[in-house]
Structures are given as structure tokens and as C-alpha cells.
Amino acid sequence: MKLTRRETLALGLAATTVTVLPFRAVAAAEDQIAAFTGGADIGSGDITLTAPEIAENGNTVPIGVEAPGAVSIMVLAMGNPNPDVGTFNFGPLAGSQSASTRIRLAGTQDVLAIAKMGDGSFIQTSSTVKVTIGGCGG
Amino acid sequence: MRTILTAGSFAVVALLAAPALADPDEDNLVINDELQMVTETAAPAHMEHVDTIYSGWRFRTDETQALQIDDFENPAMIFVDQGMDLFNSVDGTEGKSCASCHEDVAAFAGFHAEMPKVMNGKLVVMEDFINGHRARAMGAEPWKWSGPEMQAMVALIGLQSRGMPMNVKIDGDAAPYWEQGKEMYYTRYGQLELSCANCHEDSYGLMIRADHLSQGQINGFPTYRLKQAKLISRHNRFRGCIRDTRAETFAEGSDEFRALELYVASRSNGLSVETPAVRQ
Amino acid sequence: MASGVKPRVKVPKTASAGETITIKTLISHPMESGQRKDKEGNLIPRSIINRFVVEFNGENVIDVTMEPAISTNPYFEFEAVVPESGEFVFTWYDDDGDVYTTSKNIEAS
Numbered sequence: 001m002k003l004t005r006r007e008t009l010a011l012g013l014a015a016t017t018v019t020v021l022p023f024r025a026v027a028a029a030e031d032q033i034a035a036f037t038g039g040a041d042i043g044s045g046d047i048t049l050t051a052p053e054i055a056e057n058g059n060t061v062p063i064g065v066e067a068p069g070a071v072s073i074m075v076l077a078m079g080n081p082n083p084d085v086g087t088f089n090f091g092p093l094a095g096s097q098s099a100s101t102r103i104r105l106a107g108t109q110d111v112l113a114i115a116k117m118g119d120g121s122f123i124q125t126s127s128t129v130k131v132t133i134g135g136c137g138g
Numbered sequence: 139m140r141t142i143l144t145a146g147s148f149a150v151v152a153l154l155a156a157p158a159l160a161d162p163d164e165d166n167l168v169i170n171d172e173l174q175m176v177t178e179t180a181a182p183a184h185m186e187h188v189d190t191i192y193s194g195w196r197f198r199t200d201e202t203q204a205l206q207i208d209d210f211e212n213p214a215m216i217f218v219d220q221g222m223d224l225f226n227s228v229d230g231t232e233g234k235s236c237a238s239c240h241e242d243v244a245a246f247a248g249f250h251a252e253m254p255k256v257m258n259g260k261l262v263v264m265e266d267f268i269n270g271h272r273a274r275a276m277g278a279e280p281w282k283w284s285g286p287e288m289q290a291m292v293a294l295i296g297l298q299s300r301g302m303p304m305n306v307k308i309d310g311d312a313a314p315y316w317e318q319g320k321e322m323y324y325t326r327y328g329q330l331e332l333s334c335a336n337c338h339e340d341s342y343g344l345m346i347r348a349d350h351l352s353q354g355q356i357n358g359f360p361t362y363r364l365k366q367a368k369l370i371s372r373h374n375r376f377r378g379c380i381r382d383t384r385a386e387t388f389a390e391g392s393d394e395f396r397a398l399e400l401y402v403a404s405r406s407n408g409l410s411v412e413t414p415a416v417r418q
Numbered sequence: 419m420a421s422g423v424k425p426r427v428k429v430p431k432t433a434s435a436g437e438t439i440t441i442k443t444l445i446s447h448p449m450e451s452g453q454r455k456d457k458e459g460n461l462i463p464r465s466i467i468n469r470f471v472v473e474f475n476g477e478n479v480i481d482v483t484m485e486p487a488i489s490t491n492p493y494f495e496f497e498a499v500v501p502e503s504g505e506f507v508f509t510w511y512d513d514d515g516d517v518y519t520t521s522k523n524i525e526a527s
Contacts, residue, residue: 052201056418057364060213060489062201077487081453084485088496091478095438095497099480102489104451132348136382210428213491216446219424367448367490 029083045123066098067115079109162196194352214362214414221294230278296413319401328385358415451486
């Protein structure tokens with residue numbers, strides 16, 4: 001079989017896609033989500049994920065989550081070798097269902113936040129963070 | 139040989155010709171809502187090719203900048219706290235701590251702004267000063283140049299001068315060291331044949347691959363770098379830059395880096411001491 | 419234990435009863451992810467703080483499950499309601515079994 005230039009390019013692109021989204025990580029994320037939701041449907045609603053559009057360094061990316069009325073909020077970094085980031089469980093003395101932290105992102109990817117609401121329903125939102133690499137190391 | 143050189147020069151041009159993300163931003167640095175910092179001012183008279191000097195803070199993204207505007211947000215302050223513990227810890231054969239002689243670290247206000255400087259006929263940088271006192275007054279082992287204890291102490295002493303203008307002396311007995319440092323600044327090193335000036339004087343504001351090039355000011359060192367998640371010494375940063383030119387680098391604590399430190403510090407004369415800053 | 423672990427917390431000294439306040443916390447910890455290799459190519463074992471809990475007078479404010487994707491020197495910011503005067507207790511749980519605790523009093527009027 002002889003490949004045209006265009007077909008070769010397409011093959012290359014397909015290979016790249018596989019590299020970017022390893023099946024293992026995606027499966028791990030799906031497992032995490034299933035464990036959190038118990039397989040329930042996830043809708044959209046009043047949930048906010050604050051993250052920079054571009055992170056200068058993937059080692060320390062500031063993020064914030066907020067979902068009024070949530071019992072807990074799980075954060076996943078879909079492109080990390082281990083997608084789990086953490087889960088915020090809000091107690092009776094929480095002043096709001098919001099929290100901020102700093103996280104590691106292995107590369108440009110989607111960050112996902114899923115909130116479990118007081119009535120047992122689930123809502124989610126996501127945000128793409130571009131992580132710049134290839135600058136001057138120290 | 140000529141071919142290789144040409145190829146090298148071409149690579150450098152390509153490296154620096156990325157689309158300009160442009161110049162420093164217009165943000166104003168006020169720390170803890172009260173300490174106004176000078177992040178832009180007229181270049182000191184000795185700088186021939188630059189009119190205005192800018193803090194590296196002005197070249198960073200809003201998220202990185204935010205980490206420096208509040209001392210609680212600034213992760214470097216963990217290490218300043220550790221420095222304070224070390225300041226009060228007895229170490230060495232004499233049974234003394236820093237505090238045994240210096241009592242209040244606040245007495246070091248202004249000291250960092252004038253470092254490095256010539257003391258007793260030798261160019262002394264802060265790490266020399268600290269290890270010198272550890273040896274002579276405390277009978278203690280020297281700390282490793284870029285080790286956590288040393289940089290915590292440099293950061294603690296540096297913090298006492300935060301907000302004061304950098305003001306290192308370049309004439310008189312400092313002149314020969316300063317001249318040596320200046321010559322290094324304009325010398326092309328490594329396989330990429332890059333001098334400090336190629337990036338930090340000729341090309342600041344441009345992107346070098348994914349990095350927004352600053353003027354390479356050192357008024358915020360030791361700096362908490364997000365990449366390493368710890369305090370980075372001035373000499374460690376010099377070493378990193380020279381290594382990136384694919385050169386054999388000088389050692390931390392070498393006379394060459396002392397001289398370069400004096401010269402680079404003199405290029406920030408007039409900017410506020412930002413120690414400890416936060417960078418990418 | 420991870421060496422030199424040092425917690426910092428920022429809590430206002432006073433509040434009016436029922437007020438919502440902002441709390442910030444930072445703790446020095448390498449948060450070794452278990453993904454990195456040493457110079458010899460051996461995997462450096464995971465060693466992180468895996469849980470962070472805040473209570474006020476014994477009642478829960480926030481309980482965070484932490485994974486290796488939390489950055490070195492973990493930072494958290496969140497809000498708490500202060501119903502009366504009392505004590506916030508902050509606890510970090512290390513993989514190696516160590517527990518780091520610090521507390522702050524607040525005066526409610």
C-alpha cells in the first residue's frame with residue numbers, strides 16, 4: 001500500500017491524539033467520577049471554576065471552585081497521569097461552598113469540577129488551562 | 139567552522155524572533171496594601187543602552203504577580219519563617235545564634251540594598267557575609283550556597299530592606315569587580331553564543347520560546363520560583379542561564395559570579411528591593 | 419516525617435457573631451507526587467499530605483481530600499462562619515502517619 005502525503009499526515013495526527021489522551025488516564029477519570037456520583041447523571045448549574053487561561057508554570061496553577069448549596073466539590077485534571085486533584089467537603093460552619101488552592105498540571109488540559117448538591121444531584125463545569133513549557137529552566 | 143557559526147547565529151535569531159507579546163505590563167506593585175514598590179524607573183547613568191529599568195514582576199502573568207502582593211499568599215514567606223527560626227538557633231562551638239550578637243534582625247534594614255560590596259578589600263556577597271559570621275563568631279559549619287538554610291537566611295535579611303531602593307556601589311574599590319562583571323555580562327557564552335545582554339538587554343519583552351523575557355533584574359532574589367517550588371539564589375539563576383546557552387557554567391560562590399552579581403545588581407539601582415519575590 | 423514542615427494560617431482576630439470570615443492556610447511540604455524519578459532513574463515514592471481538616475469549637479468547617487496534584491507547599495483559602503468566640507483547629511495528615519496541627523483563637527462580639 002502506498003500512502004499519499006495527506007494520508008500520512010492523517011495517520012500522524014491520529015497517533016498524536018492517542019498520545020495526548022492516554023486511555024489509562026481517561027478511564028481513571030471516569031472511575032473517579034463514577035465513584036463520586038455513584039453513576040448519577042451530571043447536569044449543569046450554579047457552579048464556577050476559576051482558573052487562568054494560560055499558566056506560566058504547570059507546577060503551581062491557582063484555581064478556585066464555588067457551588068452555592070454544594071455538599072462537596074471534586075476537582076479533576078483530565079490530562080494528568082492521575083486525574084484526581086482533590087475533593088472539598090463543606091461542613092456546617094463553612095461560610096460558603098467555595099475554596100481556592102494551587103494545583104499541578106502536567107500540560108495543557110481541561111480541569112473539571114463536579115459538585116454534589118444538598119439534594120443529591122450533581123452539576124459540573126470545566127475550563128481549559130494552557131500550560132506553557134519550554135522556557136528557561138533554573 | 140564558519141558554517142557552524144552561521145548556523146548558530148541563525149538559531150539565535152529564530153529563537154528570539156517569536157511574536158512580541160510586548161513590553162512589561164502597566165501593573166502597579168503594592169505589597170500588603172501598604173508598601174508601594176518601584177518597579178519602573180530611569181536606568182542608572184552607567185547603563186548605556188537602556189533608558190528605563192523594570193522589575194521582573196512586570197513581565198509575569200497576573201496569577202504569578204498575585205502571589206507577591208500579599209505576604210500570606212507568597213510561598214517564600216514559609217522560608218523566611220524558617221530563616222527566623224535559624225536566626226534564633228544556637229549552632230557551632232561558641233554556643234551562639236545569630237541573635238546572640240545581632241539581637242533584632244530588623245537592624246539589617248538597608249544592608250541588602252547595598253550588597254554585594256567590598257569589605258576588607260574583598261567583594262562580599264550576602265552568602266559570604268553569613269558564612270563568614272558563622273565561621274568566625276559561631277564556630278559553625280558553613281552552609282551550602284544554594285541550600286535551604288542559607289537561602290532562608292539571605293531571604294530573611296533581604297526582607298528587612300524590602301521597599302528600599304537598590305543602591306550598590308560601583309566606583310572606588312568596587313570598580314575592578316564591577317568592570318569584570320560588566321565584561322562577563324556582554325560576553326557570549328556557550329554553543330548558542332548568547333550573552334546576558336542578548337536576552338536581557340536587547341530582547342526583553344519578547345518571548346524566548348514560552349518565556350516572556352525580563353531584564354534579568356536580581357532585586358527580588360532569593361526568589362521563590364514556581365518551577366522548583368523553593369527559594370532560588372542569585373548564583374543558581376546565573377548558572378541556569380549560562381547552562382541554557384549550552385556552556386560550562388561557573389560555580390555558585392565563584393569569584394566570577396560574585397563580580398557578575400555586583401554588575402547585575404548595579405543595573406537594578408533605583409528599583410525597590412523585592413526580596414523575596416515570586417517568579418515562574 | 420517530611421523535614422521542616424511549618425504551617426501558617428491567617429485568621430482575623432475578631433469578628434461579629436455570625437459573621438463569615440476568610441481563612442488562608444499554607445504549609446511547607448514537598449508533596450512528592452510518586453511520579454518523579456531520582457538521578458538513578460528510580461521512582462521517588464509518593465509522600466504527600468492527603469487530608470486537611472478545619473474545625474471550629476469541634477464543628478467541621480471544611481474537610482479536603484488531597485491528591486498528588488496539589489502543589490508543593492499546599493495553600494488553601496475558604497470561608498467560615500463564626501457563631502461565637504472560640505478556637506479554629508487546623509489539621510494536616512501526612513502519608514507517613516504524621517499529623518501537623520495548629521490553632522487560632524477568634525473573639526466574637
